[in-house]
């Protein structure tokens with residue numbers, strides 16, 4: 001007799017979807033970005049959903065994971081994670097890298113468990129401490145459109161250009177109008193620091209009292225970071241990854257007047273000890289996609305609480321399965337001190353989940369109450385975006401290479417200033 005909680009198969013589907021020309025310290029987002037959608041099918045036909053960042057390496061690892069999880073019990077997530085980890089170990093020495101794979105599969109397991117039990121994933125994480133989760137508007141310098149290229153016409157969007165303080169304030173107003181966000185993060189590291197300081201000051205004037213953050217993704221030296229921190233004293237709730245590495249961040253933190261946050265220098269369990277010992281960071285941006293999944297993220301929150309680190313949440317270009325997972329875990333973490341990052345407004349037009357559940361009201365997403373993640377797969381959208389993946393030929397993210405198509409002398413330099 002078949003056992004309903006046994007995993008029958010893991011279906012791994014790479015997809016591509018539209019992305020605006022968002023600028024960062026590495027270059028510019030390409031017209032298409034990649035994710036991988038997981039359908040974990042149980043013997044009884046229950047399907048658990050997962051979503052992972054894309055790219056060939058991640059796809060191959062998830063396909064390898066699919067081979068080892070078949071036949072395992074969906075409630076045995078520790079064993080599922082260990083089996084995947086062991087399968088990847090010979091070819092993927094980095095535990096952080098292996099974590100991307102185990103995390104995506106854990107979310108699919110939890111979604112399936114919730115569906116079997118008729119309970120939301122947040123219940124499986126210990127229950128909610130908030131009914132809705134606050135997110136920040138994620139502001140980017142951006143071009144008005146993807147320029148015409150290789151016979152392809154230019155691709156515009158309804159956000160417009162943002163290349164100076166006025167453009168950033170206008171984008172923030174649109175974000176607030178459309179989604180009600182009450183805090184703002186600016187992706188920096190694009191223009192000389194004084195221009196980005198001016199943009200933050202313009203936001204502070206336009207949105208008095210609303211929390212602001214700036215994240216140049218290590219585009220600055222220690223000296224430049226100290227200068228920016230001084231200039232933005234009293235203006236930022238935290239400054240994110242101004243410079244590279246735990247030592248560099250510790251040097252900046254010594255006299256920065258605001259907390260420093262990271263999703264770059266503390267990305268694995270072994271980074272916590274040196275970062276805490278050196279007081280390199282005061283805010284950790286967690287991300288269940290690489291911290292081992294939703295349960296490990298909950299555990300990470302407890303570690304942060306023990307050591308007095310504040311907690312925020314990182315995001316990359318993502319769709320609704322990830323947003324649902326982020327919302328469930330954020331709802332279950334008592335010490336979530338800051339609104340979470342999300343790229344969702346930039347990509348939601350191409351979602352793979354049916355509309356109606358994940359909506360931003362006053363900058364918050366209500367925690368889904370349906371079984372599992374509470375979202376339903378849009379099979380038509382999945383097929384369409386998988387075909388787009390196959391036809392596009394895009395197989396990895398290359399912000400720098402894409403920038404060079406328009407500025408051949410563009411150099412990736414970190415720190416740049």
Ligand SMILES: O=C([O-])C(=O)C[C@H](O)[C@@H](O)C(=O)[O-]
Nearest residue numbers: 024215217263314315316317
């Ligand atoms: O907080 C962050 O560092 C990010 O969101 C990383 C992303 O890759 C962001 O820089 C982007 O999408 O360009």
Ligand SMILES: [Mg+2]
Nearest residue numbers: 215240241263
């Ligand atoms: Mg960051």
